[in-house]
Amino acid sequence: MTLIENFSQRLLRHAAATPNRAAVQLLQAGQPDHTLTYADLCAHAAGYSAALASGGVQPGEVVIIILQHGAALLAAYWGVVLHGAVPAIMPFLTEKLARERYLADLASLLRITQPAALITYAAFENAVRLALPPDASVRAVLLSEAVTPLAQWSAETLAGTRADPHAVALLQHSSGTTGLQKGVALSHQAVFNQLQAYGAALQTSSADVVVSWLPLYHDMGLIAGFIMPILSGMPLVLLSPFDWVRRPALQLQAISTHRGTLSWLPNFALNFCAQKIRERDLEGVDLRSLRALINCSEPTRAESHTLFAQRFAANGLARGALATCYAMAENVFAVTQSELGSAPHVDVVDPAALSRAESAQALRTEAGGAQMLSNGRALPNVQIEIRSADGAALPERHLGEIALRSDCLLESYYKRPDLTGSAFSGGWYLTGDLGYLADAELYITGRKKDVMIVGGKNIHPHDIEDLAGAVAGVHAGRVVAFGVFNAERGTEDVVLVAEADTPAAADVAAAVRDRVNRGTDVALAAVHLVPPGWIIKTSSGKAARSANRDKYQAAVADAAPE
């Protein structure tokens, strides 16, 4: 019988049992390595909890945290938890993101989630206050500099210890204007159900060490690279995503130094590491401690696994240590996991049947086949069904929409009953992803939704089209954005096609690129200006993205020199 607990009780149980055990080792460029024990983490978090109580924040209310990746963010997050409030992380402003765009996104996040408080830096307070609507729900803006750890605290004073395990524990948003308006609300119990099921699939123990550079505002970073290790008592070695992208060897070096056993990456990162890491940065790097390096959060590719495995075999990476997982915030995190200790299956299928979106017929020979990489079987608490367009359950090797049912699904999209209602059908969550089952293992073939997945991040084409459509010289509403898979990078390139009066105008293309780059957290790979009438529209007037993608690819292929 599983003990019913909430996040605070679980955290404090670790702090009581192993106060001096490392909860997190924070490695950041230009700063000394910083170890937070469970006792340290609780003392820092209790400081935030006390500040929230002083600020009049009630348990159950939402608190938005706007802090950079670092010690204050970790402490603030658990401080909100210990107060019994509901944390949600807003990604911090980046170097390139236009401030007005960022504040507009923040304002819409505040309008929908109605938080009671914000936590940010003193230097950012004025900017944040600008985003507050006149009738704002926000009663307190806490500044991280003003919060001090509480050396003495008692569980009785922490309202989080009394939180209902079935109440909402946290909100998880995907990025961008659209993503920030859709917060996945998860209960304590749902998260614990996920941790138990996923822990069983990964055969985790207190001997595991998790190494992560993933951002905490993303489900993979938040659950696999933050909440799971801390609540499960596995030490977490946490790097910064900003450091990693500039020096991708850091993750492998940290695995080597700290004897890391579990680590997660989106598919593109396998290519990125294999292609960009200098040999000099791999001297002495030993990856034999790794039980699983798990490829997750964007479609997994057999080619990326081969590339990565070949590059790092000399560093002791076992081929069986490269694993795959299919995950989504709506199921807390993992839906499936490939079997640990052996390379995920590669299913060679007939590409013609795949492209007709009918079936995945297995081929006996590899010649001319499409190599599909398995994402493994459903976690023990998850049921998967493949459905036809009219909602009927399909047998194995038939392509359809992936529906799932589990005891760790979202409570709702927070304060969005419209979106919540349309996401479910008879208790099944409709993922919008397309795939098939073979020998009960899940293979992903595409998406029903228009969302693009770039470097593991979900990108909504509307956000990009709205920005581009406002550029002078571009015909508003005659703009379409879509993803084009780039095999070298192992992820999608974002391409924008726009109708313009003068399609040859380099300054219009440059203005579109600049506006989109500064208004979203992606960079456009290509801007393709076309004459009026080029873009294919559906009867509803909505741009048919896949049709335009096909037309674009044909046009580019024609124009390319042989």
Add this chain to the structure above:
Amino acid sequence: MKTDIDVPTPDDISAQIAAQIATAILKTPKHLPAVDAALISSGLIDSFHLVDLALFVEDTFGVRLDDGDLNAQCFDSVAQLTALIVQRQAG
């Protein structure tokens, strides 16, 4: 060890960097970025391409760039990157 022959001038360095950015990163070989155009703070070069640029600079000009150099405070334009390279070559 510095040599006196074939040392590229700052203009040569800038031209090579601009050409590399246009062809390898932006895929617009006919439209070179202006030497003073913002590269990083504008998002023109996204963070995933910073490593590409660093590898190119190291291999082409024989200077070492650390990960701490790859941000808009250290350089944000072709001209500023050129100045950094010239300074490292002299140092």
